[in-house]
Amino acid sequence: MSSNDNSHPADHAYEEDVEETYVDEGEIADVVADDHMDEDGMDDGQSEPEHMDEEASEGVKEEVFLEDDSVQGFFTHKEPVFAIDLHPTQQDMAVSGGGDDKAYIWNLKTGEQISELEKHDDSVCAVKFSNDGSFVATGGMDGKINVYNVEKQKKVAALEGPDEIQWLSWHPRGNVLLTGANDASLWMWSLPGGDFMNVFNGHSAPVTCGQFTHNGRNIVSGAEDGALIIWDPKTADIVHQFTSADARFHQEGITSLVISNDDQVILTGSMDGTAKLVHMNGNILGSLENASESVETVGLCDVLPLAATGSVDGSLSIWDVNTQRLRTTLKHDDSVNRLKWHQNSPLLTSASMDCTVRTWDSRTGECVRVWKGHQEGIMDLALSIDGKTVVTASDDGCCLVFAQ
Numbered sequence: 001m002s003s004n005d006n007s008h009p010a011d012h013a014y015e016e017d018v019e020e021t022y023v024d025e026g027e028i029a030d031v032v033a034d035d036h037m038d039e040d041g042m043d044d045g046q047s048e049p050e051h052m053d054e055e056a057s058e059g060v061k062e063e064v065f066l067e068d069d070s071v072q073g074f075f076t077h078k079e080p081v082f083a084i085d086l087h088p089t090q091q092d093m094a095v096s097g098g099g100d101d102k103a104y105i106w107n108l109k110t111g112e113q114i115s116e117l118e119k120h121d122d123s124v125c126a127v128k129f130s131n132d133g134s135f136v137a138t139g140g141m142d143g144k145i146n147v148y149n150v151e152k153q154k155k156v157a158a159l160e161g162p163d164e165i166q167w168l169s170w171h172p173r174g175n176v177l178l179t180g181a182n183d184a185s186l187w188m189w190s191l192p193g194g195d196f197m198n199v200f201n202g203h204s205a206p207v208t209c210g211q212f213t214h215n216g217r218n219i220v221s222g223a224e225d226g227a228l229i230i231w232d233p234k235t236a237d238i239v240h241q242f243t244s245a246d247a248r249f250h251q252e253g254i255t256s257l258v259i260s261n262d263d264q265v266i267l268t269g270s271m272d273g274t275a276k277l278v279h280m281n282g283n284i285l286g287s288l289e290n291a292s293e294s295v296e297t298v299g300l301c302d303v304l305p306l307a308a309t310g311s312v313d314g315s316l317s318i319w320d321v322n323t324q325r326l327r328t329t330l331k332h333d334d335s336v337n338r339l340k341w342h343q344n345s346p347l348l349t350s351a352s353m354d355c356t357v358r359t360w361d362s363r364t365g366e367c368v369r370v371w372k373g374h375q376e377g378i379m380d381l382a383l384s385i386d387g388k389t390v391v392t393a394s395d396d397g398c399c400l401v402f403a404q
Helices: 025-033 044-065
Strands: 072-074 081-086 093-098 103-107 113-116 124-129 135-140 145-149 154-159 165-170 176-181 185-190 195-201 207-212 219-223 228-231 238-242 254-259 265-270 274-279 284-289 295-300 306-311 315-320 325-331 336-341 347-352 357-361 366-371 378-383 389-394 399-403
Touching (some): 124 165, 154 185, 165 207, 315 336, 347 378
Antiparallel strands (some): 093 103, 103 113, 124 135, 135 145, 165 176, 219 228, 228 238, 315 325, 389 399
């Protein structure tokens, strides 16, 4: 299969011709008159057509199962794809990383490979373009980070220090890269030289999520120890810390976090089934509680005072940030793994282990669009700036492109 074929490898495996059967009037009369029927009301001579009908029925079921709404795809990964990101200015360019220990840069419009990046020694679990698009970084479970010049398609740095990489975050205004690791540490380097800048120690368990604030003045991280820490990136000092010692905060590991555009509010999701709103000044603002299982993904709307939380129980909940009251609960058929609000819009898009991508209007709770195409759960999604293109990474080894 060529890399720009936007159909799944399995799509053509069920195109079987079913032979049509004809009977003349005499045969019809014989069938009607035949009183030698078996217990099921069918004689032996009709067993083959029954079998054929079952095959035809199964074929229809398979075709429904293989419904594909994607407009393009990338199928070179031969193992689950864990991470996806879109170039910030060249929105037809994506980078993906997966369980085949590889990362690729590829074209959304054609599905064609642009560059195969250097193979890691273990799964690639994080990929990220820098904020100006000059560089792209790949992070692996081997504890290594490779950084490339996008235009020249050339490796510029190999970064080591932490163990298994959990996530990557670029500074909003400079070529500084931050990562959180399985060994409870955060590391920071300057690029393209790859010079080590700082290591942050304060967590006691894997650092599952984190990022620079939008103004670049602080770092926020969450970990499996249930702690949320706000750091000074220059000194690596802890500015504020929220822990499970405070009964108002998370009592289990933190899975996800997001920071408001004005850098005032942080929303966190946790394995304890709750989401917490905290202020950058160290105050706990409130708790969003309605999930029966772990909250895996969170988001804040940039045009309305709304928050969204997605859970393993399949719920996608919309909250009023000001009152911390639940506005509506939307549903997937399985775990909600990722959600992203559209820029300057009340719309949000979610991806689930139920193999679907869905776009919702948060004002009404209406499901605006459902996309199908993946055969296994969706692990990650990226959304274009205009909100018209969704790119997904799935357990089925495929990346798919969906258009509004």
